Amino acid sequence: MPQNAPDIPRLILGSSSAYRKELLGRLGLPFETMTPDIDETPQPGETPDATALRLAREKAAAVAARAGAALVIGSDQVATLDGEQIGKPGNHDNALKQLQKMRGREVVFHTALCLWDGRQENAAAAAQIRNVQTLVRFRDLPDAELDAYLRIEQPYDCAGSAKNEGLGIAILQSIHSDDPTALTGLPLIALTDMLRNAGVRFFGLRNA
Secondary structure, three states, rough: OOOOOOOOOOEOOOOOOHHHHHHHHOOOOOOEEOOOOOOOOOOOOHHHHHHHHHHHHHHHHHHHHHHHEEEEEEEEEEEOOEEEEEEEOOOOHHHHHHHHHHHHEEEEEEEEEEEEEEOOOHHHHHHHEEEEEEEEEOOOOOOHHHHHHHHOOOOOOOOOOOOOOOOOHHHHEEEEEEOOOOOOOOOHHHHHHHHHHOOOOOOOOOOO
């Protein structure tokens, strides 16, 4: 099982998301979770990718301020169609409107990731940050199918109203990304790069 090197501080996932928690668990590293308390409202004139990157950094920084010398993971996701941000629907009616708007169309999901190293005194040096894009094309399905899907899975806490790790895969036509877990909310390829840069070792071997 992969393990931290003895001198690596504890690892904290700055999120209450069950999806991100499950994904991080795949790495086999011991970790804790803490919920960041920040305002996630997009700023006026802010681009979708800038919103995702800012919020990922703010989430990690907020938890790091309470955690001390720890590695803190912050992540945020913003979906966009024609440059317009698509947030979490919150309820059935909003989710149906989202899916109606996106059917037959390609949606860009910006999944931003920040790893904050609490051992660093300089905040600029503490944060590794990256935006991973995923292009998702939705099937052109009738209202009845979209409505039925929503009533079964109720993905009202997911940007874009579809859980690709669940039944939502049936309403998607294609997914293109360099990081296959990015769409679910935590890009593990990017994260393992960052952890290696921070000195975390995998497979019982020290990184070169």
